[in-house]
Each structure stands twice: as structure tokens, then as C-alpha cells.
Amino acid sequence: MTSSPGVYIHIPFCRHICSYCDFCKVLYNSSWAKAYLQKLKEEIKENYMGEEVKTIYIGGGTPSVLSLEEIEYLLNLTNLFLKNNLQEFTFECNIEDITEELLILLKKYGVNRLSIGIESFDLDNQKLLQRVSVYDDAKSKIALARSLGFNNINLDLIYAIPHEKMRTLKNDLKDFLSLKVEHISTYSLMIEDNTYLSYKKVHHIPEELDEEMYFYIEHILEKYGYEHYEVSNFALPGYASMHNLGYWNNSEYYGFGCGASGYISGVRYDNTRSLSNYLKGDIRLNKEILSKDDIMEYELILGLRKLEGINIKEFYNKYGINIQDKFKIKPLLKTKELLYEDGQLKINPDYIYVMNEILVKLV
Numbered sequence: 001m002t003s004s005p006g007v008y009i010h011i012p013f014c015r016h017i018c019s020y021c022d023f024c025k026v027l028y029n030s031s032w033a034k035a036y037l038q039k040l041k042e043e044i045k046e047n048y049m050g051e052e053v054k055t056i057y058i059g060g061g062t063p064s065v066l067s068l069e070e071i072e073y074l075l076n077l078t079n080l081f082l083k084n085n086l087q088e089f090t091f092e093c094n095i096e097d098i099t100e101e102l103l104i105l106l107k108k109y110g111v112n113r114l115s116i117g118i119e120s121f122d123l124d125n126q127k128l129l130q131r132v133s134v135y136d137d138a139k140s141k142i143a144l145a146r147s148l149g150f151n152n153i154n155l156d157l158i159y160a161i162p163h164e165k166m167r168t169l170k171n172d173l174k175d176f177l178s179l180k181v182e183h184i185s186t187y188s189l190m191i192e193d194n195t196y197l198s199y200k201k202v203h204h205i206p207e208e209l210d211e212e213m214y215f216y217i218e219h220i221l222e223k224y225g226y227e228h229y230e231v232s233n234f235a236l237p238g239y240a241s242m243h244n245l246g247y248w249n250n251s252e253y254y255g256f257g258c259g260a261s262g263y264i265s266g267v268r269y270d271n272t273r274s275l276s277n278y279l280k281g282d283i284r285l286n287k288e289i290l291s292k293d294d295i296m297e298y299e300l301i302l303g304l305r306k307l308e309g310i311n312i313k314e315f316y317n318k319y320g321i322n323i324q325d326k327f328k329i330k331p332l333l334k335t336k337e338l339l340y341e342d343g344q345l346k347i348n349p350d351y352i353y354v355m356n357e358i359l360v361k362l363v
């Protein structure tokens with residue numbers, strides 16, 4: 001049994017399909033949603049081993065596209081978990097779905113963090129992404145959430161959108177900052193295979209502009225008091241996402257639902273991305289029983305995503321081996337791509353943008 005894992009629940013339904021999306025999702029359909037929630041219940045009952053859970057994250061897809069009745073059913077499923085020590089409970093919503101009734105329901109079941117997919121307020125960006133977020137709507141819905149006691153809100157921002165200029169990003173950041181939320185997740189738009197954008201042969205913006213945008217975002221968000229704590233994530237002090245930190249700290253977590261992944265009792269697994277297979281009960285796509293070497297490698301790769309890096313002593317206490325003896329760290333310390341400071345091994349913040357290249361050199 002794992003001590004206090006996190007729980008991720010995937011809801012693969014959306015009201016429309018965005019042009020860039022390669023997540024596991026289908027258009028919402030109430031009969032599928034009802035069947036899906038039934039299956040989810042079975043999956044949880046079959047696999048949950050009764051631990052106290054530390055965090056719950058309901059993501060998607062778009063969980064808020066479900067009807068209120070379906071959302072209540074879903075929230076009720078979280079009562080299957082032991083939640084006495086629950087520290088964070090996140091629910092992802094699209095801004096247009098937020099209503100007073102929804103927020104009251106979420107509050108009633110202990111949701112204490114909202115994650116809202118805004119992405120961009122710019123009309124040209126929205127046209128390309130094929131999704132809409134209206135600033136005034138966001139402002140009033142966030143105020144409504146505040147009035148009902150939600151004091152931990154994340155907004156997702158997408159940048160490096162084809163044809164996007166620096167001035168567009170600057171305007172988006174100005175708007176995001178004016179909403180005064182506790183957490184901002186930023187994503188450089190990737191053109192993934194099998195998305196509308198890739199069929200249309202849309203290309204990523206030039207690499208130098210992407211880099212310039214990355215460092216501008218960091219500069220401006222830090223100026224406004226946000227801590228850059230993970231390669232793509234910024235939070236006001238005390239508001240880093242506990243659930244996501246669980247991933248980067250290589251802690252264990254259940255993943256339930258179509259397309260979800262999990263890491264429990266030393267086994268990493270992925271569920272099927274096919275809704276029809278999931279509904280048939282053909283849930284697990286694969287599983288990987290990890291060796292100690294694998295676990296150490298995950299610890300390194302995931303831990304270095306955090307700006308604070310990895311605590312060398314904790315690594316030694318966990319695995320009985322010095323991290324320097326296990327991975328090719330010394331050459332990267334010499335080139336200053338990695339730093340060793342106050343007992344922490346970390347990627348030099350100047351190089352965090354090319355983190356993936358550094359990780360390849362390491363493992």
C-alpha cells in the first residue's frame with residue numbers, strides 16, 4: 001500500500017474540439033457520460049487500495065461540461081477515497097461553464113482549487129485555437145468564485161501560437177495579471193500530430209521568438225510576485241500546486257479514467273485512450289514494473305523540472321546511492337548547465353528553457 005497518494009480522474013468530454021488538442025477527449029454526449037461515470041466507479045472500486053489520499057485532481061477533457069447531476073455523481077465518487085488528510089482538491093472548468101450552482105456544488109464536496117482553461121484572450125489567437133474566452137466573463141466568474149470562498153485559482157495560458165507577436169503575448173499577460181489569480185500555468189503551443197493544426201500544416205513559431213516569449217513570461221510574472229517553481233508553472237507564495245508537485249517529486253498517484261496514467265506500488269501504467277474500449281472494461285493499456293534504476297531515473301527527470309531541483313541528501317536517504325555516482329552530472333556542472341547549491345542539484349535557470357536537451361545528456 002502506498003502512503004498518501006494523489007488521485008487523478010480524467011473526464012474525456014468536451015463541448016467542442018480545439019484545433020491543437022491531442023488530449024484524450026470526445027464530444028460530450030449524455031448517454032456516454034452516464035455510462036462512463038458508471039465505469040469510473042467500477043475502476044475506482046477495483047483498484048483503490050484504501051489509502052488516505054493527499055490530493056485529488058479532476059481534469060480532462062472538460063469536467064465542467066457534464067450536467068450538474070453528472071458532476072454530483074462524479075463528486076460523490078470521490079467519497080470512495082479516505083479524505084481525512086486531503087490537502088488539495090482541484091476541479092478543471094471552462095469559464096463559460098462556471099455558474100453559481102456549479103461552484104456551490106463543488107464547494108459542498110470539498111473542492112478547494114479551480115483550474116480554468118483560458119489560454120488567450122486575443123481574438124486572432126482564439127480563432128486559431130478554435131476556442132473562446134471572453135475577458136469580462138472571466139472577470140465576473142472569478143469574482144463569483146471568490147465570493148463563494150474559492151481562494152486558489154489557476155489559469156492556463158498558451159503562448160507561441162502561430163502568428164502570435166510579442167505585443168499579443170504582452171496584452172494577454174496584462175489581462176491575466178489583472179485577474180489576480182494565485183497560479184498561472186503556461187504552455188508553449190506544440191503542433192501535435194493528428195490535430196487540426198497539423199492537418200492544416202501550421203508551423204510552430206520561430207524558436208528564437210518562443211525563447212524570447214518564455215523569458216518574458218518569467219520576467220513579468222516574477223515581477224508581479226509569482227514564483228517560477230516548475231518549468232511551466234508560476235504561483236504566488238504558498239500556492240504551488242500540491243497535486244502536480246506530487247508528480248515532480250516522483251510520489252505515487254492513482255490515475256482513473258480513459259487516457260489516465262498512474263504510478264502505484266512501484267508500477268507505472270497507462271489506461272486506454274479509446275472510450276469504447278474503456279466502456280467495454282478494457283481499461284489498462286500497459287503497465288511497467290519499475291526497477292530501482294528506473295525509479296531513480298524518474299526521480300531525476302521529474303525532479304529537475306522543479307526550479308529548486310533535487311535535494312541530494314534526500315536522494316541518498318531514499319536510494320542509498322549518491323546522485324553524482326549514478327548519473328553523468330559532473331560534466332554538466334562544469335559547463336554550468338547544472339548547479340549544485342545549498343544541497344540542491346538543479347538546472348541553471350538560464351538553461352531551463354533547454355531542459356530536455358540537458359536531461360538527454362544526463363540519462
Ligand code: SF4
Nearest residue numbers: 014017018021060061
Ligand atoms: S483543449 Fe481542452 S477543451 Fe479543447 S478539446 Fe482539448 S481537452 Fe477539450
